[in-house]
Amino acid sequence: MEQQLGGKTAIVTGAGRGIGKAVALRLADEGANVVVADINAQTANQTAEEIRTRGHNASACQLDVVKVTEIQAMVDSAVAQFDRIDILVNAAGVAQTGLFLELTEEQWNRVIDINLKGTTFCVQAVGRRMIRQLPVKVTEAGRAERSYGKIVNFSSISGRSGRAMQLAYAASKAAVISVTQSAALVFAPYNINVNAVCPGVIPTAMWEQIDRDRGRISGLAEGESMKSFIERIPLKRAGTVEDVAGVTAFLCLPDSDYMTGQVLNVDGGFEMY
Numbered sequence: 001m002e003q004q005l006g007g008k009t010a011i012v013t014g015a016g017r018g019i020g021k022a023v024a025l026r027l028a029d030e031g032a033n034v035v036v037a038d039i040n041a042q043t044a045n046q047t048a049e050e051i052r053t054r055g056h057n058a059s060a061c062q063l064d065v066v067k068v069t070e071i072q073a074m075v076d077s078a079v080a081q082f083d084r085i086d087i088l089v090n091a092a093g094v095a096q097t098g099l100f101l102e103l104t105e106e107q108w109n110r111v112i113d114i115n116l117k118g119t120t121f122c123v124q125a126v127g128r129r130m131i132r133q134l135p136v137k138v139t140e141a142g143r144a145e146r147s148y149g150k151i152v153n154f155s156s157i158s159g160r161s162g163r164a165m166q167l168a169y170a171a172s173k174a175a176v177i178s179v180t181q182s183a184a185l186v187f188a189p190y191n192i193n194v195n196a197v198c199p200g201v202i203p204t205a206m207w208e209q210i211d212r213d214r215g216r217i218s219g220l221a222e223g224e225s226m227k228s229f230i231e232r233i234p235l236k237r238a239g240t241v242e243d244v245a246g247v248t249a250f251l252c253l254p255d256s257d258y259m260t261g262q263v264l265n266v267d268g269g270f271e272m273y
């Protein structure tokens with residue numbers, strides 16, 4: 001198969017496990033050099049090693065997305081290693097499940113910091129670098145026939161409608177949609193595309209925790225909460241990390257060059273707008 005991302009470099013945050021890891025593997029299979037960024041250095045190293053054993057280039061980077069200085073250090077290191085950055089996927093995120101009336105300031109700050117501030121400042125730092133890489137002719141013309149950078153943010157179907165047990169998480173993910181739309185406008189003159197994906201129920205460590213927390217609050221046995229969500233999915237199954245990685249890869253490939261500011265649900269039809 002032709003490797004459409006050959007010679008390109010992608011940064012994937014939250015790539016130590018779960019959906020971010022599947023995205024990192026998929027982009028590597030498409031030919032990209034991948035910077036595997038995660039707060040967990042051990043899992044970041046494992047993903048990078050897995051990519052290298054598949055015969056592709058990868059490096060691991062320990063990153064806390066809440067720390068703007070660490071984001072800049074990651075960008076500088078990626079450029080030092082691979083010369084340029086063409087793709088950013090912001091998959092790092094945390095969930096928080098509980099009753100709103102018991103939500104603490106600390107819980108709110110953590111979710112908003114990681115999901116919203118982290119995503120926003122990764123977009124800023126990588127976007128600045130992408131602009132610096134633009135050929136002069138493109139800057140002067142203010143338009144181009146192709147994309148000069150792809151950014152994909154992770155929202156959620158929780159960002160599409162309210163969640164009684166995930167108020168802070170849903171708020172952070174709704175705000176990620178807003179950041180995606182605003183950033184799409186900011187970067188459109190540079191031919192850099194910014195889009196978002198909204199996964200539905202994807203059984204990862206994150207969803208296992210959500211299931212346990214919802215179960216504890218509602219008095220449901222383990223697995224029951226996830227099951228009740230899956231029953232409401234028109235396609236009648238949970239998604240896989242590969243389902244999400246495939247749509248994310250599409251948003252990083254030339255096939256999506258004419259899309260920006262868009263938000264794609266990857267949820268088996270759970271949400272339909």
Ligand SMILES: NC(=O)c1ccc[n+]([C@@H]2O[C@H](COP(=O)([O-])OP(=O)(O)OC[C@H]3O[C@@H](n4cnc5c(N)ncnc54)[C@H](O)[C@@H]3O)[C@@H](O)[C@H]2O)c1
Nearest residue numbers: 014016017018019039064065092093154156199202204206
């Ligand atoms: N699993 C789902 O069903 C689902 C649904 C909707 C949206 N999402 C979103 O998809 C993304 C990936 O979810 P997942 O299910 O793979 O979760 P996960 O918990 O399995 O993986 C998240 C990764 O992010 C990393 N991370 C957490 N905090 C970080 C920080 N401060 N800096 C850097 N890395 C950090 C973790 O170490 C972990 O490797 C998240 O943004 C999540 O909100 C997931």
